[in-house]
Amino acid sequence: MKALIKFLRKPIASSIVAILLGFLVAAVVLAVAGYDPLGSFGALFSGALGRPKYIANVIIKATPILLTGVGVAFAFQTGLFNIGAEGQYILGTILTSIVGVMVDLPPVLEIPLLICCGIFGGALLGAFIGFLKAKFGIHEVITSIMTNWIMLYLCNFVVMSDTFHKENSTSALPINTSGYTTILYNWKKSDAGIEFLNGIPWLKEVLLKTDLNIGFIVGILVAIFAGWLLSRTKLGYELRAVGYNRDAARFSGINVDRSIILCMVISGAFCGLAGSLNITGISPHAITQLAAQEGYGFNGLSVAFIAGCSTVGCIPSSLLFAGLIYGGMSVQQVMGAPSDIINIMIGTIVFFIALPGITNALADWIERRHKEPDPNEVPVAKDGTPLPKREA
Amino acid sequence: MDSIILLIGITLMYSTPLIFGALGGVISERSGVTNIGIEGMMVIGAVAGASASYFTNNPWIAFLVAGICGGLVALLHAIASVSFAADQTVSGVAINLLAPGLALFLCRYFFDGAAMSPIVEKMPKVFGDSWMAGTVYSNLNVNVTTIIALLLTIATWFVLYRTKWGLRVRAVGEHPAAADTLGIDVYKVRYVCVILSGVFAGFGGASMTIGIISQFTQTAISGHGFIAMAAVIFGKWTPFGAYGACLLFGGTQALTVLLGGGSFPIPSQILAMLPYAMTIIVLVLFVGRSVAPKADGVPYIKGSR
Incomplete structure (x- = not known):
């Protein structure tokens, strides 16, 4: 007990x-x-973990929401509510897509370039939101919500533009294959690769039937980095100080405006990175026309909150979230439950x-119920003075 | 002239659901409870309104049912944020996750697995359905929910600024501890305000599904609650300010519809950004710093210092 x-x-x-x-x-x-609840949960679990392929897909689905979650958690710890993760994610995908189509370098250069483009996109939008908050006092929630929609339409504009539109489709041109971050993309489709994989069925299933990519590893590193930045560096201390008490932070010589902008830049960078990794890692490796928000930003909020806004905590919480979402699809297929x-x-x-x-409260309740009466305990009045022992 | 009338008509139509949602936000935040969950409450109102109209064939009852259902969802937010001193942002986000799931679940349950309801009875128009039919003036024959939104705005303003109860709400939102020492029951005031905000948001959802379109679809409410939330801040937490913000937003949206219809040289996707960009521009140029009610978002724990 x-x-x-x-x-x-x-x-x-x-x-x-x-x-x-x-x-x-x-x-x-x-x-x-x-x-049937039990049957439904059974379908949920086997849909998320039942086969190697499913597990790989859960990891793939967890990648973007891990990063947007880290972005949201980072901002939240410094007192900002980044509901604009969605827009920052989208701008990350747009810039990655544009540069990925236009530039074709060897993979060692192309991949870092594209990742930087995504980070830049998210950071740029974050900077815009932070700037408006710092200089004009405009609530980050308004600008975030507005930029989410502006980015959605910007994405549709790029998709449908003459330069980037892929004919007879609702998506843009895919990026050059040199930018793919899918694990062993060329090798796994070569004869040698397939021959090797035939010997290891689970690995074959994971590699050939999914777009397993480096994203989640990057995500883990970023989550740890963000946690380190917040708790172990002077910069992180300043950012959190601004979040706790803006006036006290200003009084102690911290440049509050700069901190707000910087925090949104970093938070946005994580979200843009999420977008970049989704484009480089997952087919169709292109942006597509969006009818509504895809929810990467909003799911990032949930991931961050389930993790209690700890950036490292976002790792398990994004896996849980992705598992529920991905496994949930089979609840409908197997059980017919929505x-x-x-x-x-x-x-x-x-x-x-x-x-x-x-x-x-639960712990207190259990403790009270199971507490052994202590014979040596002196009864205490409300103000702390000991009461005379009652005679039996 | 014709296009101006058309513009006014579409503006009023688009802004109506937003106004309800924004009024809900105003009343909740004035009492010191941030309500991110407006979106979720609107979705519940939307599905409840459409379903109730389907089963009763009476849109007025359906409108009320939508309000009640919105209020019930808001009760969850109130329990979390008032009684349990929860983080109101997190609780609001939870409502936004929960409510659309619940709405679709209910929709599929009521309508044999379909993600949308059948066409249902709508709220009437102000001057009856056949007034000036076929002319451009019929655009001014707005849905009755538009008028309800205006009346509700006036009523909210009156209650907040001209009644004892409104003074209490504002006191609780600014300085709950001071209000408490005067014998105001902070928890009760906040409960009432949060539940009312859900009722208003529920009306807003219904004004979409049984006022504008006449069915519930998955995308009937997509982001309206968030726009409404922005309108609350834009309107500096006052009923008329929020009303104006919603009109401005609805107006620019109407403008994009009108411009998009003709042979206008700007691509439609860029045009679609206009309402959102306009909001930011107006904020930067004219409105500036907005100051929230002092205790907004801060849970009140009795006796704490």
Whole structure:
């Protein structure tokens, strides 16, 4: 019992309890709607982890939301709410796509160039939002929401423009293959590669049937880097100080305006990197016409919040999120239950994560119920003075 | 002249759902609770309105049902952010995740797995359906929800600035501890305001599905709640300011529709950016720094210093 109480007092406990509650609520909703909850969860798990291919796809899906999540978490820790991750992601994809089509260098140069383009795109948009906030006091939430839509239409404009439009499709031209970050892209399709892979069926399935790419590794490194930057460097200290108390930070000599802009630049850079990795790593390696926001930014918010806005925590939380989304598709195929149940589940998880006191309250409650009456305890009045012991 | 009338008509039509959402945002944030969840509450209102109209064939009842359902979702936000002192941004984001999922789930449940509802009965137009039919003036025959939005704006302004209750709401939003010492029940005021904001947002969702289009679709509410949220800040947290911001936004959107229809040399995608770019430009040039209610987004814990 003591171990349980101790566990409940740890910060990670609230995430785990929230996840369990998310499953519970989803089970209730499914049962009320007349579907088999256990069967649905079975379909969810086998849909996410049942085959090597599925696991690889979960990792692929986790990559962009890991990075946008890190971007959101980074900004959140410095007191900014970057709801514009979506737009920064899109601008990252646009610039990567444009340069990837126009420039064809050897892969050692092309890949870093494209990645830099994506980072630049996101950072540029972040800088714009930060600049408007620092210089004109315009709330970052407004500019973020507006730029999300502006970027969506900019993307559609580039896709449909004469230079980049791929005929008879709704997408732009794919980037040059030298920019692909898919793992072993050329080798795995060569004769030698296929012959080798025939010997290892699971690896063959993973490599040939998915677009497994370097993205997630980059994402992990970035998450660790962002955590280091925030907690171990002078710059991170300044950024967080501005987030905690702007006036105190200004008084101690920190350039607050510069900090706000810089924070949005860094946060935007992570989101732009996400876009860049999606273009270079996943087919069709091109931007496509967008009818609505794709949700990379908004899912990044959820990933960041499930992780309690810890940048490193975004790694497991993005995997969880991607697993739920990807596995959720088979809930509909196998059980016929609407896959929207996954969104209900994720929403519930985030909702319970928002309630910080819930696990502590639970721990207190258990402690009170199981507390052995202590014979030596002196009864204490409300103001702290000891009360005379009652005679039995 | 004709195109001006058309412009006014489309402006009013586009801005109506936004106005409801923005009023919800104003009332919630004035009491000190940030409401990112407006979007989610609007989606619930949208599906509830369309479904209720389908089952009752009475759009007025459906409109009320939408408000109630929006209010129920807002109750979740209120429990989290008022009683549990939760991070209001996170809770709002949770609502935005939860609500669209729930809306589609309900839609599929009600309508045999379809992601959209059948065509349902709409709210009536102000002057009846056949007024000036066929002429350009029929564009001025707006849906009755447009008038409700205007009346609700006036009512919200009146309550906030001309009644004792409104003074309490504003006091709670600026300095809850001071309000508490005067005997105002901060929690109760915030609960009422957050639930009302959900009711308004629910109306907003319904004004889309049973006011403009006459069915629920997956994209019926796509970003309207976020635009409404921006309008709250743009309008400096006042009902009329928010109303004006929504009109400006609806107006530029109407302008893009009109310009896009003709042989205008600008590509349609660039034209579509206009409302969003315009909002930023107006903010930079004319509106400037906006100051939120002082306690906006800060949970109140009784007795804390």
